[in-house]
Amino acid sequence: MKLSACVIVKNEEENIGTWLSSMKKIADEMIVVDTGSTDRTVEMAKAAGARVFHHAWQNDFAAAKNCALEKAKGDWILFLDADEYFSSQTIAKVRPLLMEVEKSTKPIVGVICRLVNIDKDQGNRFTGAIFQLRIFRNSPDLRYEGKIHEHVVDARRAEHEMFATPELVIFHTGYSQHLVQKKLERNLEFLQQKEETEGESTDDALHYMDCYYGLGDFAKAEEYARRAIESKIIYLGREGAEYWGLTRALLAQKRPKEEIVAVLEKAMEKYPDLAEFPMEYGLLAWEEHDYLLAEKMFRLGMKLKEKAPASLRSDNSLQMFPFVCASLGKIAAMQGRADEAFDLFLRGLREYPYDEGLFLALYDALAGQEAADVIALLDTLYDKEHDALFLMKALRAREATPIVLYYARFLPQDQKDEAYLYVAANRMDAAAVEFSARLKSFSSVLAEAKGEMHILPEMDGASLLLADAYRKQWRRKALPLVSIMIPTYNRPKFFELALQSALRQTYENLEIIVCDNSTDDRTEALIEKYLGDPRLCYHRNRTAKTKEENFVPFEHLARGEYLQWLMDDDILLDGKVEKMMQAFRENPAARLVTSRRAQIDGEGRVQPNPCTEGVPESEADYSVFEGEAVGKETLLGCRNFLGEPSAVLFRRADLKHHYWRAESRGYKTISDVAMWLELLEGGDCVFFQKPLSCYRRHAAQEGQQEAVILLSRLEWLRLIKEYFERCIYITTEEEYIQPLELLYGEYLAERDRFDRAAAGDYWRKYEETMRSTRRTLEKMKKKERAHGKREGKR
Numbered sequence: 001m002k003l004s005a006c007v008i009v010k011n012e013e014e015n016i017g018t019w020l021s022s023m024k025k026i027a028d029e030m031i032v033v034d035t036g037s038t039d040r041t042v043e044m045a046k047a048a049g050a051r052v053f054h055h056a057w058q059n060d061f062a063a064a065k066n067c068a069l070e071k072a073k074g075d076w077i078l079f080l081d082a083d084e085y086f087s088s089q090t091i092a093k094v095r096p097l098l099m100e101v102e103k104s105t106k107p108i109v110g111v112i113c114r115l116v117n118i119d120k121d122q123g124n125r126f127t128g129a130i131f132q133l134r135i136f137r138n139s140p141d142l143r144y145e146g147k148i149h150e151h152v153v154d155a156r157r158a159e160h161e162m163f164a165t166p167e168l169v170i171f172h173t174g175y176s177q178h179l180v181q182k183k184l185e186r187n188l189e190f191l192q193q194k195e196e197t198e199g200e201s202t203d204d205a206l207h208y209m210d211c212y213y214g215l216g217d218f219a220k221a222e223e224y225a226r227r228a229i230e231s232k233i234i235y236l237g238r239e240g241a242e243y244w245g246l247t248r249a250l251l252a253q254k255r256p257k258e259e260i261v262a263v264l265e266k267a268m269e270k271y272p273d274l275a276e277f278p279m280e281y282g283l284l285a286w287e288e289h290d291y292l293l294a295e296k297m298f299r300l301g302m303k304l305k306e307k308a309p310a311s312l313r314s315d316n317s318l319q320m321f322p323f324v325c326a327s328l329g330k331i332a333a334m335q336g337r338a339d340e341a342f343d344l345f346l347r348g349l350r351e352y353p354y355d356e357g358l359f360l361a362l363y364d365a366l367a368g369q370e371a372a373d374v375i376a377l378l379d380t381l382y383d384k385e386h387d388a389l390f391l392m393k394a395l396r397a398r399e400a401t402p403i404v405l406y407y408a409r410f411l412p413q414d415q416k417d418e419a420y421l422y423v424a425a426n427r428m429d430a431a432a433v434e435f436s437a438r439l440k441s442f443s444s445v446l447a448e449a450k451g452e453m454h455i456l457p458e459m460d461g462a463s464l465l466l467a468d469a470y471r472k473q474w475r476r477k478a479l480p481l482v483s484i485m486i487p488t489y490n491r492p493k494f495f496e497l498a499l500q501s502a503l504r505q506t507y508e509n510l511e512i513i514v515c516d517n518s519t520d521d522r523t524e525a526l527i528e529k530y531l532g533d534p535r536l537c538y539h540r541n542r543t544a545k546t547k548e549e550n551f552v553p554f555e556h557l558a559r560g561e562y563l564q565w566l567m568d569d570d571i572l573l574d575g576k577v578e579k580m581m582q583a584f585r586e587n588p589a590a591r592l593v594t595s596r597r598a599q600i601d602g603e604g605r606v607q608p609n610p611c612t613e614g615v616p617e618s619e620a621d622y623s624v625f626e627g628e629a630v631g632k633e634t635l636l637g638c639r640n641f642l643g644e645p646s647a648v649l650f651r652r653a654d655l656k657h658h659y660w661r662a663e664s665r666g667y668k669t670i671s672d673v674a675m676w677l678e679l680l681e682g683g684d685c686v687f688f689q690k691p692l693s694c695y696r697r698h699a700a701q702e703g704q705q706e707a708v709i710l711l712s713r714l715e716w717l718r719l720i721k722e723y724f725e726r727c728i729y730i731t732t733e734e735e736y737i738q739p740l741e742l743l744y745g746e747y748l749a750e751r752d753r754f755d756r757a758a759a760g761d762y763w764r765k766y767e768e769t770m771r772s773t774r775r776t777l778e779k780m781k782k783k784e785r786a787h788g789k790r791e792g793k794r
Contacts, residue, residue, distance in 0.1 A: 001102055002028040003095065004074030004138065008064040010057070012082035013039040015173070020048040022085045026094050027078060033068040059190065062144035069143065077138050080170060084115070087169045094168065098135070101163055110136035110152070112164040116318065117172050130238070131164060148190040149207060184214040202231040206238065209245045213252075222249040240274045243267035244316050247280060257284060275304035275317035279324055286327060289515075289539050289553040295331055298324045322348050322355035329361055330556065336656045341365055353381050359394045367653075371402045378403075385410045479509040482577055482649070483560030486514045487550050487662075488568035492522040494696065495568040497604075502566055503533060507577040513537045513557045517544035548661045555660040563652050565645035565659065569701070571600070571694035572646065579621075580649040583686045587624055591679040592650045594642045595622075595688035602698035615641055615687065622688040627680030631729040634677065636738050638716050642676045642685070647693045654679055667719065669712035674719060681728060706754055710762040714769055717743060737780055744773050 005027035007019060016032075023030050030050035034042050035057040045052050055067045069077060076098055080086075086094065101108050113134045133152055136142055141155040188211040191204055205228040213221035225246035243263060250260050261284065267277045282297030301324060305317050317324075325348025333341035345362035352358060366374050382391060388410035395404050408416055484502045488495045502512045512535050516523050527538050537557060544550040562581065566572060580593040596615065599607045616623065634640065642648060645659065652658075657665045657678060664671040665678075702708050720739045724730040730739075747770040756763045 001076065001095075001098060002074040003076045003078055003098065004029050004031055004072035005078045005080070006031040006033070006065070006068040006072055007080060007082050008033045008035060008055070008061070008068060009037060009041050009045075009082050010035045011037045011039045012041045013037075013044065015082045016041050016044050018085050019080065019082050020045065020050065022091060023078070023080075024048065025091055028074055029072070031068045031071050033064055033071075035064055059193070060147045062146050062150040065144045065150060069138070072138055074138055076135060077142075078135050080134060081172070084170050084172045087171055090167070090169045094135075097165065097168065106161050108161045108163050109139070109142065109154070110162045111168065112162050113168040113170050114166045115170045115172055133162065134170060135168075147194065148187055181215070184211050187211050188215070202227065202233060205231060205233075206241055206245070209242070209249075213245060213249060218249045218252040222246060222253070225249055240267060240271040240276070240316075243270070244276060247277075257288070260284065273304055273307065275301040276320065277301075278304065279317050279320045282324065282327075283320065288543075289541065289557065290543050291331065291552050291556055292549070295328065298328050302328070318352075322352045322358045324348075326355075326358050326361045329365070333365065338365070349381060353387075354390055356394045356397075360397055363395075363398060371406075374403055375406055389415060479507070479581070480561040481509050481511065481559060482507060482562045482564055482581065483554075483558035484510065484512045484564045484566055484572075484577070485554045485558055486512065486566045486568055487547070487554070488514060488516050488518065488523055489547065489550065490518045490520065490523075491568050491700075492518075492526055495523055496526055498566055498568050498570055498572075499527070499530060501572040501574075503530065503536070504574055505572060505577045506575055507581055510535050510577065511537065511558075511560060513539070513554060515539045515541045515544075515550050515553050515557075517541040517550040548663070551660055551662045555658070558652075561652060562649060564649050567644065567646050569696040569698065570644070570646035571696070573598075573692050573694065576692040577649065579688065579692065580686075583622055583688070584649075584651070587684065587686055589683045590624070590686045591627060591654050591683035592642070592648050592676060593622075593686040593688070594648045595692040596690065597643050597647045598691040598694045600694045600696050602696065602700075604696075607697065618689055620689070622686050625685045625687060627682065627684050628729065630685045631677050631680045631723075632735075634673065635720050635723055635729050636735060638720070638739050638742050640670070640673050640676075643672070643693070644695050645672050646695065648672070648676065650675075650679055654682060667715050669708055670715045670719065673716075677719070677723070677729070706759045707762045710754070710759055710766045713743060713746070714762075714766060717769060717773065733780055733784070737777060737784075740773055740777055744770060744777065747773075 003026060005023035007016075007030075009016060009032060012019075020030065030045075030048070032042075032045040032050045032052045033055050034045075034052060035055050042052055051071065053067065053071055055064050057064070065079065068079070078094070097111070101111065110133045112131050115130050115132050115134070136152055142152055143155065144150045145153050187207070191207055191211065195201070195204070205224045209221050209224040209228060212218075212224060225242055228242035229246065243266065247260060247263055247267070250263065261281065264277050264281045264284075267274070268281070271277065278297045279301035282294045282301060285291070285294035285297060301317060301320075305321070325344050329341040329344035329348075332338075332344060342362070342365045345358060345365055348355070348358045349362055363374075366377070378391070384391075384407060388407050391407045392404070392411060392415075395407070484505070486495070486498060486502065488498075499512070499514070512533075514527065514537070516527075516539065518524070524538075524540055527536075530536055531538060539553055539557065541550050541553060544552070562584070564572075564577060576595075580595075583593045584590055601607055630642070634642065655675060655678060657675065659671055659675060662668070662671070664674040667674040697704075716739075720730065720736070724736045730736050747766075751767075754763060759766075
């Protein structure tokens with residue numbers, strides 16, 4: 001079996017080398033038809049051993065390709081464009097597959113391959129995939145038709161079969177950004193010439209749509225997309241392209257979300273098995289911070305995509321797949337499903353290794369792993385010599401590590417950043433020397449520029465401004481980012497006071513995120529005057545119907561390494577974040593930092609706060625307590641002296657069960673206590689002696705409702721039992737009895753004050769649980785007395 005590789009070219013010097021080296025590996029002959037090159041294309045083709053023929057260009061792609069077919073002598077034709085090449089995994093499969101086809105008794109005349117479009121200008125980003133006939137028998141009856149969008153036809157119209165396989169993958173780079181303009185202008189000209197000679201054809205609506213969209217005429221693209229939809233033509237191999245084009249055109253014109261969603265819903269109804277439409281719907285939801293809907297749509301899209309390889313339809317979901325994998329992985333990670341997150345990042349990266357966002361998501365998921373293990377994994381995904389430049393560029397976004405040093409070895413010398421590599425090697429002395437040399441060079445260039453601009457010394461404030469900006473930027477990079485998160489609902493007066501307290505914080509690397517699901521627009525109106533502060537991000541969460549739903553966006557909006565909740569009726573005192581971050585730097589074993597907190601009423605008047613009574617006092621700014629001791633004291637006393645969410649600052653990575661849905665581990669009313677105890681399992685508590693926050697108690701609070709009070713007591717019982725059973729903090733039955741007696745005594749003392757009818761089911765549950773607690777106490781005390789008698793007899 002002989003294979004002829006054919007191509008038509010014109011000024012393809014940039015691409016022909018890759019095509020020739022690829023075809024040499026599998027073809028028995030290479031046929032190059034040149035249509036008027038003025039560069040080195042023909043010279044390179046001849047040097048590689050190709051047979052070169054010349055064909056005068058007639059604005060007809062089919063005619064040029066048929067010229068190549070006339071010259072081919074092989075049994076099979078392999079026709080790839082000069083800007084196309086087989087993936088490294090595919091090329092070895094071509095000849096074995098054709099040998100199998102040769103043995104088949106079926107009348108197979110062609111092999112349909114998967115063509116993947118990639119954009120070299122955007123780091124080989126995948127932009128879509130289609131299936132096309134690229135390998136076929138060398139028969140005089142099989143020829144190309146069509147001046148533009150040419151395709152193979154059988155002159156005999158005989159009965160035959162095509163073999164389609166996703167195993168043969170062709171990469172197409174011809175629609176990279178720097179090339180696309182001329183190609184689209186050429187295609188549009190051909191379409192218009194065809195319309196002049198043959199008349200208007202509804203079949204061409206889709207081609208016009210593609211051209212106008214690529215050329216940036218989105219209104220025209222929309223017009224032809226709607227024409228394609230109205231024609232009801234089924235575009236074989238490109239099913240759904242008309243709706244996809246319409247969606248992209250509407251997005252480009254920034255049309256209302258409701259209009260775009262309506263198109264997507266129609267598309268999903270007509271093409272329920274295409275992945276791109278639910279994925280695009282998910283992207284819209286993600287941008288609106290509706291993460292519940294986004295996750296739902298992403299998962300539907302992923303499910304549909306798994307079926308895609310069996311289909312010959314175009315696949316527009318490719319360009320979204322990296323973002324979808326990264327987004328679902330982030331959701332899984334924040335919900336504590338670390339293994340699922342890792343699998344999603346890895347899955348996405350295996351298909352799209354040059355997506356920098358996915359790479360960094362996977363890299364971050366590997367935090368804490370040995371450098372050798374990380375390198376071993378990355379080496380399964382990348383060719384360390386070929387991909388070293390990509391890896392180094394991506395890794396620059398993270399802290400310099402030995403991993404950087406490993407891949408730097410494979411860079412060309414002129415691509416190595418010596419100062420950066422010194423930092424990675426922890427050679428700060430050498431790095432400082434290198435940076436100093438750069439600064440001197442920069443200073444001389446700046447001085448020269450000032451001279452050319454005729455800036456007199458007494459007029460020159462630029463260097464001072466620049467230095468200050470650089471100092472500020474250096475400090476920001478040196479300080480971990482802290483996210484202050486403020487959920488708010490119908491409390492504009494209290495909210496503004498809380499926001500002002502956040503804006504007064506002096507810590508230099510800070511972001512403030514507000515999620516507002518108020519039923520009116522008072523908060524939205526008052527925050528307008530604050531939005532000029534670059535630290536502030538305001539999210540109007542109109543779709544959130546509950547407190548839980550209003551908390552969800554924080555999981556994805558907050559970028560900080562450290563987290564500070566601020567309830568909309570509380571106050572952060574000046575300097576809180578800066579002081580607490582300093583305490584973290586001074587105490588690496590700390591897992592949370594809190595303080596005595598002031599308690600205020602609805603008017604801001606300071607009230608007694610019994611919760612922090614009994615905490616040891618000190619003349620120092622703060623005290624450090626062992627986490628185990630603090631956890632034990634919290635549970636034995638059934639008392640949250642560490643504070644409500646606004647009181648505590650903690651490191652995001654230290655907590656697995658976050659407050660993203662206004663609960664933690666299923667605890668709703670004492671979710672803060674559940675979080676603090678989880679943090680203290682891993683380290684110490686820093687406690688500032690003076691208040692750094694104010695907790696506001698007022699009649700409108702949930703915590704003042706009887707049902708909430710009863711639920712909190714039930715949750716305290718559950719939390720105490722959980723830790724006793726895990727043998728953490730409470731390790732003996734004697735210790736376990738203490739909080740049970742405390743809670744039961746509270747029940748006896750206060751049971752008559754509750755409005756049982758208003759409390760409803762909560763009262764019944766509370767009463768049943770207290771009776772059960774009494775029986776538990778009786779059994780444990782009986783057991784304790786029996787044990788005491790046995791000890792006495794001894």
